[in-house]
Amino acid sequence: MxxxxxxxxxxxxxxxxxxxxxxxxxxxxxxxxxxxxxxxxxxxxxxxxxxxxxxxxxxxxxxxxxxxxxxxxxxxxxxxxxxxHERPPVKLGQVGLTAKSVIVVGSGKGGVGKSTIAASLALGLQRAGCKVGLMDADVYGPSIPHLLGASGRPEVSEKQIGSDEAGNPVVARRITPIDVGGLKVISIGFLVPADKAVIWRGPMLHGSITSFLRDTDWGPLDYLVIDMPPGTGDVALTLSQSLPPTGAVIVCTPQDVALLDAVKAIRMFQEVRIPVLGVVENMSYFLCPDNGKRYNIFGNGGAKKKAQEFEIPFLGEIPINIQLRVNGDEGNTGANFNVPEVASPLEKMCTQLVREIASKHQEEPPLPSLSVL
Amino acid sequence: MxxxxxxxxxxxxxxxxxxxxxxxxxxxxxxxxxxxxxxxxxxxxxxxxxxxxxxxxxxxxxxxxxxxxxxxxxxxxxxxxxxxHERPPVKLGQVGLTAKSVIVVGSGKGGVGKSTIAASLALGLQRAGCKVGLMDADVYGPSIPHLLGASGRPEVSEKQIGSDEAGNPVVARRITPIDVGGLKVISIGFLVPADKAVIWRGPMLHGSITSFLRDTDWGPLDYLVIDMPPGTGDVALTLSQSLPPTGAVIVCTPQDVALLDAVKAIRMFQEVRIPVLGVVENMSYFLCPDNGKRYNIFGNGGAKKKAQEFEIPFLGEIPINIQLRVNGDEGNTGANFNVPEVASPLEKMCTQLVREIASKHQEEPPLPSLSVL
The missing domain is CATH 3.30.300.130 (Fe-S cluster assembly (FSCA))
Known part of the structure; x- marks a missing residue:
């Protein structure tokens, strides 16, 4: 030797x-x-x-x-x-989605910027080199198409997947997601006119969510990010029954009344057995563009404290920023990664999330697969 | 002569x-x-x-x-x-609520300050001399108790209201609302612990709303203000079936993505035949306390334009104000009527709403009552 x-x-x-x-x-x-x-x-x-x-x-x-x-x-x-390194994602749950991680983004309360954070997570992961899908499950107010400047109707086709005993073809519906610069996006907003109210009853809701997951041609994904509707646990329950979501990211703003709702969201995810991967504090502070002073318009730091209290990772503070809002209104959420005051916290949030998933894997290694035996 | x-x-x-x-x-x-x-x-x-x-x-x-x-x-x-002038309110609908006007406060989107506006409307009307009840129908995230600093459990009693054929007593449940300085308040938040998630299914929701309306000892009211849950039309549908609500106030913030949802709320109320009495633009602008400059953080004026487009009255712009947020967090929403930059738009909003209701009465006078015949 x-x-x-x-x-x-x-x-x-x-x-x-x-x-x-x-x-x-x-x-x-x-x-x-x-x-x-x-x-x-x-x-x-x-x-x-x-x-x-x-x-x-x-x-x-x-x-x-x-x-x-x-x-x-x-x-x-x-x-x-x-x-x-090629490693094909596995089929998840009853719906047969092929993805390595499914991240649901929720908030106890609407209007906290949940959709902006969900879109930013998806865009940030994609920018870093991941294969990402983004599903807008916020059927009551689908904001994702607007935030990404995406429009059009997803193509729906029927595909024969076999035959029944009498020899008749068995067909499955396939939905082609909208491609937004490589990001695969699906939203009820592509299917319903923007100014039309949708009055969903529970069973319809359940059906539309599972159909979106199952019938969409996502292809193999590293991450599927799901923008959840606020409030009710119906959709979370549906997802936990049809998939094993990797975990949830909770978005909240710093004021007490929003944190109360964030705590409810944490409990809700715990109840339906979706692990909470972290909390993001959005609208954390306003950096006045003229005097450079920091104004804690909605308070500050409350989410970090709550995260510590619940022993949940804290994924960062995203400031209130006029350019960020303008980019969203203009359908150009991806441009936030070019706004220095915003890009850095957004990137940190994505990296921190991936780190949390990775450290979770290291703590609880999955069962050895065949390749090891 | x-x-x-x-x-x-x-x-x-x-x-x-x-x-x-x-x-x-x-x-x-x-x-x-x-x-x-x-x-x-x-x-x-x-x-x-x-x-x-x-x-x-x-x-x-x-x-x-x-x-x-x-x-x-x-x-x-x-x-x-x-x-x-004494004029007893009439019993409304199946639920037998005695009120002259029922105002539902809705928004297509959560987190726009709907509960703050609902509480401010109730407080403003009460300050002007009206008899007011406030019902928090936002079962997913009841914020009213927190915003009013109200706690405690409403007293629930059973009252014999008659006898059945066999002579057994027929009892009704009566809920005493929480009295907050004369304002009668009821909220699911008084009945469910603040950090507990409530996963409501449609039928439960319907039942709880009608029970709140029917079983609460409101007494005779000039106004019942109802803080609606965001999103789904379920609760609006329930209310339009069990009451004739006088109309709806829509709260929105100025950014495009929130206005999209406000338009949905307008359509939703139209679909369930609740007239829209007006639109309030909340978080209209931020008046920097140091340099006095006005920052349109979330944009500005969008709601007014939408209101014009839909031929719906515009009830005013409420600014973003740190003291307003602090008062809400401290359970002292009433104190906003002492903050000059905020009090004036809040008062105008209340007056404008009453004016809209009055002018509606003058356009469509009700059927003559017995006293005229």
């Missing part, structure tokens, strides 16, 4: 310790480390990561370098390249 | 033309003019008006004076005193 081979074994031992953020399992176990090269005190390797964890690729790369250096003090240069 | 008697007849003829704002009928027909005194060119009289029209008493007095002067150019001094 040469000195170089010995080092290689040491490196491999350290790599075996390191967990893939998506699955929480060892990166060597799933053959995510390729092209390990050892030259004297220098190491280079290629780490394959799935697009699901794209927002934290850089962080993961840094963590691996830190681990290697801490275990192997003799190391000089470490070069870790990242390549994309 | 002396000269003085002739003048009296002239005056009575003019008075007969003048319509009571509450009923839209002649003030002499319903014997609302008392103690007419004519002395030379001077007239004094007492006009009896019900507390229902209290916010526009002064305006009504001025209108009568203007009419008298325009018809009788020889008049010198006119003195019109106002006294309270």
């Amino acid at each position: 040469s000195k170089s081979e010995l080092q290689r074994a040491d490196i491999e031992a350290v790599l075996a310790e390191f967990k893939d953020p998506e699955t929480g399992r060892s990166i060597t176990q799933l053959e995510q480390v390729k092209a390990i090269q050892v030259e004297g005190a220098n190491v280079s390797l290629n780490l394959a990561l799935t697009s699901h964890s794209a927002p934290i690729w850089e962080e993961t790369r840094n963590n691996l370098e830190t681990l290697l250096r801490s275990r192997l003090p003799g190391l000089s240069q470490v070069q870790i390249e990242i390549s994309e | 002396s000269k003085s008697e002739l003048q009296r007849a002239d005056i009575e003829a003019v008075l007969a033309e003048f319509k009571d704002p509450e009923t839209g009928r002649s003030i002499t027909q319903l014997e609302q003019v008392k103690a007419i005194q004519v002395e030379g060119a001077n007239v004094s009289l007492n006009l009896a008006l019900t507390s229902h029209s209290a916010p526009i008493w002064e305006e009504t007095r001025n209108n009568l004076e203007t009419l008298l002067r325009s018809r009788l150019p020889g008049l010198s001094q006119v003195q019109i005193e106002i006294s309270e």
